[in-house]
Amino acid sequence: MNIVVCVKQVPDSAAQLSVEGGQISWGEAPLVINPWDEYAVEAALQKAKDLGGSVTVLSMGKESETEALKHALAMGCNEAVLVSDPALAGSDNVAAARVLAAAIAKVDDVGLVFFGKQAIDSDTGTLPAQVARVLGWPALTLVSAIDELNADGIKVERAIEEGRQVVQSGLPAVVSVIKDYGEPRYPSFMGIRKAARATIPVWALGELGIEAPSPVVAWPEVMAPPQREIATEIITGGSPAEIAATLADKIMAEKVL
């Protein structure tokens, strides 16, 4: 049984974002693997070791967007595939889900597909469930632990608003993991060398055997959030009790409570 893990390349989380000529700019900030997806790669590598299968890391993006794939290879994934086609520019989530599902279907004997929780750039967090829906496989999202996994099925713990939920299903299944799963490993020196030398195959729509899905969601405008004028007032003077009393009065006077 093989495993696929889906990763996205995004600007570093410390990037200062701005809008220049209607386009999003992250300045000099490096492009990295989406931080959530490192947990997904970790989970995929652990489970492949338990089950004896191989891990294919999959990303959809421009031809130059190989940074996330290389990071995942360096962590230990066996194969990497970039899905790239000029016709995919401007894909919305449903379109992206149909394309990723078609790519997953091309990989042999897939039992599990791992995702991160959310991409830190467009922040929708819906893709894992949508890919599952296109494939017709169970969607096990926001997974903090995998309690059982064998050829017949999987039992996982999910984090929901109300606490923790334990669910089980058959395989194949789609799993999105959260940080509670466990710290991702660092790429090894050997891994980094291997990743640097790897040539990553690119699958265009022709290879996937599908037409470009037509997106229906558009984002005609991006903008910086309105600047907030905040006049900071530092409370000083007197004992901690006096400072606390002044602060409490000021908080009450703002009338937000």
Add this chain to the structure above:
Amino acid sequence: MTNKIWAYIDQFKGEALPSSWETIGAGLTLAESLGGGVTAVVFGENIKGVAEEAFQYGADEVIVADDPTLGDYRAEAYTTLLAKLAADSAPDVILFPTTTRGREVSGMAAVDLNTGVLVDVTALEVVDGVVVATRPIYAGKLLAKVQCSAKPQLITLRGRAFAKPVEDATRSGTPITVPAALTEDEISVKVVDYATVSGGVSLADAAVIVSGGRGVSNNPKLTPPGDLDEAGQEIWKAQQGFKLVGDLAAALGGAVGASRAAVDAGYIPYSNQVGQTGKVVAPDMYVACGISGAIQHLAGMRTSKMIVAINKDPDAPIFKLARFGVVGDLFEILPPLVEAMKARLGK
């Protein structure tokens, strides 16, 4: 089911999540431009009370599927039913709360209905008959205007971004009941167990959040029990700090948050983390205690209405976003602040 605007009510064990009602409020506002009323949709088991509440919060019509197969939320069962109802009645817009279930059902229903979903939206407007939504991207560092050209337009609303309608106990109605779409045999996921975290206000719904950072363990005056190793001593100290943070949250009826440094150091569970890779929150008041204000933390709380910062370091970046700041030791400031707030709030 003639209304063109639907509101999906997310419930857990017969209780609606508070942000669900905001979808009815936002739906009623859209209806002023688009016409018609708002139809609320509720799925679950033993949810008569939720349906009654939906009328009280302003729904003109309520569709209810009350069935044992819907007792435990399973994405497949809920999505299949919602997509079937929407395919039959062809609403123009379905609004969901951005809860874990709302996100999932809306995303999957978008696949079934061959449409799109606009996720975690903070504002809605109608321009020439088209719904245009505003959503934060890059954890709120930027905003995007988004729209969906297919119907129904599925939209999830960020909690607390839209006003909750005023409950009117005199409103009532008779729900339209519909059957479930799948039998138990057709649902591949089974729920084995729940461990609900008891009490406390959830971060998403909290009007006030008091958060602690790495600074909560920094009190040289405390003497930890002698049998602890160094890491254990630090965590013990952090627990004393988080107790103060929790006391202030309790006095204000709020929830407890944390920075990633506090979570990574094992002071508090990840579910409390605020920030780019934690929860994005926008309470009326956010109190940051011993938090420096790294960009990834600010991304998660910068749209809070009022921010208060308590930090030893006058140059901590958190002060730039704060309406009020105290340069000082949180262990000295928090105890009298808890008492002062209690006194002013009559507690």
